[in-house]
Each structure stands twice: as C-alpha cells, then as structure tokens.
Amino acid sequence: MLIKNYKFDVDKTKTTDENLYKKRREILKLMGITSSIAIFPNMLNANDKYKLETITPENKATTYNNFYEFGLDKSDPSRNAHTLKTRPWQVKITGEVDKEITLDIDTILKEMPIIERAYRLRCVEAWSMNIPWRGFELNKLLNKVKIKSSAKFVQFKTKYAPNEMIGQKNPYIGGFIKYPYIEGLRLDEALNPLTLIATGMYGKDLQNQNGAPLRLVVPWKYGFKSIKSIVEIKLVEKMPESTWMQLQGDEYGFYANVNPNVHHPRWSQGEERFIGGSFFSFGKVKTLMFNGYEEEVSNMYNGMDLVKFF
Numbered sequence: 001m002l003i004k005n006y007k008f009d010v011d012k013t014k015t016t017d018e019n020l021y022k023k024r025r026e027i028l029k030l031m032g033i034t035s036s037i038a039i040f041p042n043m044l045n046a047n048d049k050y051k052l053e054t055i056t057p058e059n060k061a062t063t064y065n066n067f068y069e070f071g072l073d074k075s076d077p078s079r080n081a082h083t084l085k086t087r088p089w090q091v092k093i094t095g096e097v098d099k100e101i102t103l104d105i106d107t108i109l110k111e112m113p114i115i116e117r118a119y120r121l122r123c124v125e126a127w128s129m130n131i132p133w134r135g136f137e138l139n140k141l142l143n144k145v146k147i148k149s150s151a152k153f154v155q156f157k158t159k160y161a162p163n164e165m166i167g168q169k170n171p172y173i174g175g176f177i178k179y180p181y182i183e184g185l186r187l188d189e190a191l192n193p194l195t196l197i198a199t200g201m202y203g204k205d206l207q208n209q210n211g212a213p214l215r216l217v218v219p220w221k222y223g224f225k226s227i228k229s230i231v232e233i234k235l236v237e238k239m240p241e242s243t244w245m246q247l248q249g250d251e252y253g254f255y256a257n258v259n260p261n262v263h264h265p266r267w268s269q270g271e272e273r274f275i276g277g278s279f280f281s282f283g284k285v286k287t288l289m290f291n292g293y294e295e296e297v298s299n300m301y302n303g304m305d306l307v308k309f310f
C-alpha cells in the first residue's frame with residue numbers, strides 16, 4: 001500500500017496536522033532531503049518508490065493544470081484563472097435530502113475540521129503528482145444534511161460564469177464542452193473517509209487554477225473526477241452523467257478508478273510520468289491498482305467487473 005501518510009492525519013485538527021507536516025519536513029531536511037517523504041512498504045523498486053514518495057514542487061502543481069474553463073493548454077489555467085471570483089461563494093446541497101441547504105464558503109471553512117493530507121493525483125493522461133492537500137472529508141460536509149435512503153449517487157457541479165471563465169464563453173478556448181463541468185460519485189465513494197474537499201494545498205489556500213475555493217479530491221480515481229470550484233452537491237437516485245462521459249463515454253467511464261490493467265483505448269495506463277522536483281524524481285513509474293489505495297477502497301468494488309465498470 002502506498003501513501004500511508006494520510007493515516008497519520010485522519011481526524012486530527014488543523015494545528016496537529018500542520019505541525020506533523022512541518023516536523024516531517026524538518027527531519028527530511030536534517031537527512032539532506034528537501035522533499036517530503038512518507039513511509040512505504042516494498043512494493044516498488046527503490047527508484048520508483050523514491051519518485052512516488054516525493055512531494056511534487058508547488059510551482060509545478062500550480063502551473064501545470066487541467067481546468068478547461070480557462071483553456072486547453074496546461075499553462076492556460078494559471079494565466080487565465082485570476083478572473084474567477086471566489087467571494088462571495090455559496091455551495092448548495094440539494095436533491096434527495098430532507099431539507100436542501102445553502103452554505104457560505106466562510107461558514108464551511110469555520111465549521112469543518114480542516115486537515116492536511118498528501119495524496120497522489122493520477123491523471124487519465126498518464127502523468128501524476130503527489131500533492132499535500134488541505135481540506136476536510138466530504139462526509140463531514142454531508143453530515144449537515146439528512147440524506148434520504150433513496151439517494152444512491154452524488155453529483156457535483158462547477159460554477160457557471162462565462163464572464164469569469166473565458167472557456168465557458170468561448171468554445172475555441174474551452175474545448176466545446178457543455179458547461180458547467182459536472183462529475184459524480186457513488187454515495188459510498190462520496191462518504192469514504194479518503195474522499196476530500198480540498199480548500200488548500202502546500203499549507204496555503206487553493207489558487208484559482210487548482211479549483212478555489214472548494215474542489216473534490218478522490219485519490220484512487222483518475223484526476224478528472226476531482227471537479228474544481230464546486231457550487232452544488234446533489235444527492236440523486238440514479239447514476240449521474242459526468243462531463244467526460246458526455247464527451248466520450250467509451251473512453252471515460254463513470255467509475256474511472258485508476259487501474260493499470262484497463263487501458264485507455266488510445267494509450268496504456270500501465271505506467272505514468274511522475275512530476276517530481278529533481279532529476280531523480282522525474283520519469284516513468286508503474287501505475288498501481290487504485291493508485292496505491294487498494295487496501296482502503298477495494299472492498300467497495302467486491303464482485304464488480306472493473307473492465308465493464310471502468
């Protein structure tokens with residue numbers, strides 16, 4: 001199992017987690033290692049392990065992005081996303097709940113138990129990073145409503161504001177996608193303690209290009225599930241569509257669990273290009289089942305044909 005470090009962080013307060021993160025960095029500095037490293041068993045060869053354990057440098061994670069609302073090139077979001085207004089910001093929890101609610105971002109930030117966790121982010125395009133997120137478990141936010149037993153899935157929606165998101169206004173910039181960007185999870189996936197709503201990374205608030213002020217992080221699924229700048233969370237009875245299913249359902253399924261044995265029709269998912277900070281932490285590494293979180297999440301898929309439900 002890879003990335004054990006999140007376990008240290010579960011259910012701790014912000015201060016404890018920040019201290020832990022700092023302490024880990026201090027120890028590593030003493031050892032002459034500048035990037036943060038977790039404790040891992042021997043699943044990969046030493047070089048692959050080193051790569052996957054390295055924290056991706058902040059300037060890479062904030063300038064190499066996918067956020068099509070701001071353009072299709074990886075460098076577009078960091079150049080264009082400053083136009084997104086993240087205050088005031090409200091999030092609605094709607095659908096199959098006893099009472100729909102609207103929450104203000106600042107209330108959410110005040111009330112949610114904020115933690116820090118490093119997770120690997122594996123994009124369907126076969127590159128990956130390791131990012132220290134700040135945020136809270138989605139299940140803690142969903143506790144604010146009473147979910148009806150009819151709810152089986154959760155749908156997420158990004159803000160729709162063509163005047164703030166140039167790609168929503170101009171299809172040549174935004175890639176002819178039907179906006180707003182939408183995503184979905186099964187209810188048990190949404191309630192899994194690994195599923196985070198990120199409000200920050202690298203010990204700071206999220207930058208717009210990374211999905212400020214709130215974005216989903218589901219570390220065992222391909223990165224496109226991690227929808228950015230969320231304004232609505234809707235409990236639904238039936239499996240919702242996602243933007244990528246709408247675009248190309250034969251290539252991007254609802255589940256999108258990282259799986260080195262199920263390849264994209266146009267490229268292999270067996271390996272990934274890890275974006276690290278040094279010469280030694282760049283290059284190809286083996287992709288792990290459920291992105292290394294198999295121990296924590298595989299029980300949710302017992303008996304399921306992961307080729308069919310890709």
Ligand code: MTE
Pocket residue numbers: 061064065066067068069121122123124158181209210211222223224225226227228229
């Ligand atoms: N959310 C929205 N609203 N729009 C997007 O284009 N891209 C997704 C996901 N969330 C995307 C999105 C994809 S494909 C990936 S890989 C991740 O965000 C990238 O997150 P990062 O830029 O913070 O690394």
